[in-house]
Amino acid sequence: MSTFLLEIVTPERKVYAEQVNMIVVKGVAGDLGILPHHIPMVTPLKIAPVHIKQGSTDLYIAVSGGFMEVGKDKVIILAESAELPGDIDVERAKVAKTRAESRLNDKATHIDFHRAELAMQKALMRINVSEKRF
CATH class of the missing domain: 1.20.5.440 (ATP synthase delta/epsilon subunit, C-terminal domain)
Structure with a gap:
């Protein structure tokens, strides 16, 4: 199964950096599912969890706004704040x-x-x- 690098970064730190199979985010125009080899794009994000799929594992990260940049093999989310569930x-x-x-x-x-x-x-x-x- 193909993967891509997902990085979630805030002004304070890099919250997450892993190879993932898929993410689902809430953009200002609606929900967006990103798979490997997605067309490059930039979009603002709403205050909403980012749903991450890694194989059979699902992870949700609390992300408070920001922007998502989708590149060829990498997605970067620049968030005002982001927290893993345990944090x-x-x-x-x-x-x-x-x-x-x-x-x-x-x-x-x-x-x-x-x-x-x-x-x-x-x-x-x-x-x-x-x-x-x-």
Whole structure:
């Protein structure tokens, strides 16, 4: 079975670098499945898990936005943040979710609802990846 190199990089570090068979990401225009020898492209990504297939193994990595560049034999995801399931602080994510919910339910005009919505999306994604709920 063919593979390609997947690298997931944040401003702080390289989170993941392995040969994989397939990935599925959420681009701004919808879901994208990438297999070996995919046509080269660049696309912005939504806040969503990256689904990685390595043989019979499935792995999900929490990725908060960024861009994906598909090359001939390599895919690079440049993410604002990315976390492997074992690196996610679930309690911190649950606190962030509760805080975002509170802000979204607050009717005060000084609340930045867009920022609260993004915080909610990130918290839910982190919780879902850590608890393997997809």
